[in-house]
Amino acid sequence: MSYLVTIGLEVHCQVDTATKMFCSCATSFGDEPNTNVCPVCLGLPGALPVLNRVAIEKTVLAGMLLGCSTPPVSKWDRKNYFYPDMPKNYQTTQMELPLCIGGEVQLYDHCYPNDVQKSIARPGILIRLNRIHLEEDVAKSTHLGNASLVDYNRAGTPLMEIVSEPDLETGEEAFAYLRTLQMILQQGGISDADMEKGQMRCDVNISLRKNASDPLGAKVELKNLNSTSAVRRAIHFEIERQTDEMDRGIAQIQSTRRWDDDRGESQMMRTKEDAHDYRYFPCPDLLPLETAEIVEKMSLLVPEAPHQRAARYEKDFALSRYDANVLCSELALSRYFEDVLAPGLAAKKVANFLINAMLGALNERGCGVGECPVSATEMRGLLQLVEDGTLASNQAREVLDAMMANPAKSAREIADEMGFKPTDTGALDALCDAVIAANPEKVAEIAAGNEKLLNFLTGQLMKAATTKPNPKLATDLLRKKILG
Secondary structure: OOOEEEEEEEEEEEOOOOEOOOOOOEOOOOOOOOOOOOOOOOOOOOOOOOOOHHHHHHHHHHHHHOOOEOOOEEOOEEEEOOOOOOOOOEEEEOOOOOOEEOOEEEOOHHHOOHHHOOOOOOOOOEEEEEEEEEEEOOOEEEEOOOOEEEEOOOOOOEEEEEEEOOOEOOHHHHHHHHHHHHHHHHHOOOOOOOHHHOOEEEEEEEEEEOOOOOOOOOOEEEEEEOOHHHHHHHHHHHHHHHHHHHHOOOOOOOEEEEEEOOOOEEEEEEEOOOHHHHOOEEOOOOOOEEOHHHHHHHHOOOOOOHHHHHHHHHHHHOOOHHHHHHHOOOHHHHHHHHHHOOOOOOHHHHHHHHHHHHHHHHHHHOOOHHHOOOOHHHHHHHHHHHHOOOOOHHHHHHHHHHHHHOOOOOHHHHHHHOOOOOOOHHHHHHHHHHHHHHOHHHHHHHHOOOHHHHHHHHHHHHHHOOOOOOHHHHHHHHHHHHHO
16 A cells, blocks of 8 residues: 655754864764863763854854754753763753754755656655754764763763754655755854764654545654765665555554664664653753844854755756756865856856866765865866866866876966967868868868868878867867868
């Protein structure tokens, strides 16, 4: 039987700050275990928390980027539970009055998995947000065969929890939601949101029901998924598992399950967990926070979101939606593109070269745009050589490869060394005449309509030239001489 699937995500994302949420310990990644700790983040008796203002400001800024509102007063609560990753046996979080309420995320089509981008079921859908609250991260547990190791360096790191409404329907939409959120948070300077480093994780809530008029089915939660592809796989498995059980008459119960990515299956952890199980109560160590001053400050700092920048590129530079989305997928790439642009350079040609040539060259070298050895100024110089006819596009790619290996040299220096020098008009004209005279049969076929043979004549001309002229200019001149 086919069932209606309802999915909501709770995304946990570390806020990019130098210190932890309630103490001055560093938040650096990869340090020796249990070195960035103090009485506060270890929960020692008598240690009192102090709020991290930057974490609060960045969370409010994230809310503004996602269309949330911020209440005039926000407060802190204690979520009580016993587990080795939380030494205090409670987590300082926000239950009743979070920093951000409402909001939405419009899924970017280019954030879907590559294999479904041409067949998106609900393109451009909006996923409503319920809230974004700020809390402290827990320690990192490493489970061995018969023991567990706990590293408290991560405990106390500022952590946003972005809670969606149950508006998602497939694993592919969940994948796109996470990628879209990542892009917005990274480009907004909120978080690196690197799932491989544990900076972004999510819990997935899934329920099935027969008809749209039925109440939502029992919620099954999948905990602590740490990659977009794992989320997609886990949702597909869980939908199949619940469907099979419901077809056999087995009622689903509210439960929490663990996803084992190696085995490709979910496993039961516990059942019937709800908010009241955590015995929330107001944190006695932290006063409620009046937010007006922070909201006023951050409202002046809201950056351009990726989709806003892409729309501007389409409007101002007449780029295709695809090219605009690619250029806006990374802030460093957007900035590089805008730095390369100059009077006389067509934005479409610049975008095409960066996407098809530069990104490919960087990918071959295993580095990103921020590590590109060719500066925007030198890239502009290379593209100006294409614009003035010195280089054809394929020649420009050869020069770019050489520039990547020798970033101290300019495009013109490398082009000269490789023999790509402007050919004198008279010399090029003479070369065309010589090639035409040497190949009368080919010329006759071209004149009769077989223009593909122009490429043969161009090849002959390139062999005869002492420099390497622009083959497009040579082909155009040959065509003019033969066909008029």
